[in-house]
Amino acid sequence: MRRIILSTESGADLPSDLAAKYDIQVVPMHIIMDGKDYLDGHLPVQDIYDYYDRTKKIPSTTATNAHEYTKFFANIRETFPDSIIVHIGYTSKASSSFQNAVIAAEDFEDIFLIDALNVTGGLGAIVLHAAQVLEKEPGIEPEHLIEQIESTVPKSRLSFIPGSLEFLKAGGRVSNMASLIGTLLKIKPCIELKDGKLVSTKKYRGKMSGATEKLFHDYLKEFNVDRHQLYFIYSIGLDERIKERMDELAEENGFEHVRWIQAGGMISTHSGPGGFGVAGLEK
Template sequence: MRKIILSTESGADLPEDLAARHNVQVVPMHVIMDDKDYLDGSLPVQEIYDYYDRTKNIPSTTSTNSHEYQEFFTKINADYPDCIIVHIGYTSKASSSFQHAVIASEEFDNLFLIDALNVTGGLTAIVMYAVNLLEQEPTLEPEQLVEKIKAIIPKSKLAFVPGSLDFLRAGGRVSNVAYLGGALLKLKPRIELIDGNLVSNKKYRGKMSKVSEKLMQDYLNQYDIDRKQLYLIYSIGLDEGIKQRMTEIATEHGFINIKWMQAGSMISTHSGPGGFGIAGLEV
């Protein structure tokens, strides 16, 4: 049977230890700062925050282009001759990356593309679902695997609160009026992926310690998340006490495996320092 290789983009924020352990191939997206193009993952996230402090601008981000995808898939084929590639992509509603993968796919007859309609921990949850499926059913046919992955996509639930309205404002994610109102009232928007789109559907008031706990409570009340795995996402600057408390709450709710993930350059560029998010799969 032909070996199945899973791949995704850096915007999944898939922890390096998981990618290495399960041989998931990751193609980098891009961050552009000071007129220099950096591959996502090659630039320390702190430099993005330092850049904003210095210029009051955020870096721009760009997707993986079709040529890069062609090189990426070609290398996988060279490393794993006669393999099947199943690529689980960053939402097409927020990036052109998936469309570029589609263009590159015309050169390959051993490639399946899946638009995961999610980002960061929500995308990682789908990738790790595929990893676990293959470990449990190593003889699973590629077509069956793809069907199962597509079926789980609507069940991947991601919610997060950005750490800084400054970054949302600088990136054009909220209007100046909304920004000023939020800053004055200490409001923080909850952002979710709805049908692949980033949607702000609620606001919390107060310090991040209070907001993160409220987000966790609302999320667990709203969604019946599979207790076998929960992904907690943070951007640099989130207080360690908050992380400890979120772990405690997740444990109290019966989650067996709780995995903390650091938001990479793509997500951090738009969410700012000190953000918190949750992702998991509904049962």
């Protein structure tokens, strides 16, 4: 029986212990500071914010290129001979990474590519769901696994509040960014994935502590999320008291398992310090 190996990008922000548990292979995206290229996952996130504090410049990010994907897929095959690779990719609507994976996959057999149309915890929720299906059904046919993953993609719901509008604007990924002008009004936008695009859907005012509670309330009101598993995402700098309060709210709303995920370099570069998000799968 040929083994199925799951892969994704660093922009999924998979916790390292879960990636190791399920043998999920992660290819790094890139962070650029002063013309120097750093691999996401190999650069401490705090270095990004220290760089900004020092220079007042916000780093940029770039996708994994086709050559890197070719090497990445080849390494998987070397480590797991005769494997079938199922790659669950970062949304193609906000990065060229998925298209580069498509180009690289032309040189291989038995590689299946799925555009998750999501990022960070929203992407991670899909990848981890696929890993759990594989764990329960190790003999599942690849086609059946792919069907399950593809049916999960539209059920993955991600909402987040960036820690800094300046970082969000510099990232250039939010399609309706012009509507967010008003930083002097202390606006905290809710960003969601709509058809794979990052879109500002709501605006909160006031302190981050109040905004995160409103976000979670609106999230649960809008989406019928499976209470078995919930993911909270944060970027460095989020107040610990907010984390404690969100854990309380998750328990009050019947969630059995909650996993906090720290945003990596790719996501933190677009969110800024102190960001918060929530992700889960609808029933």
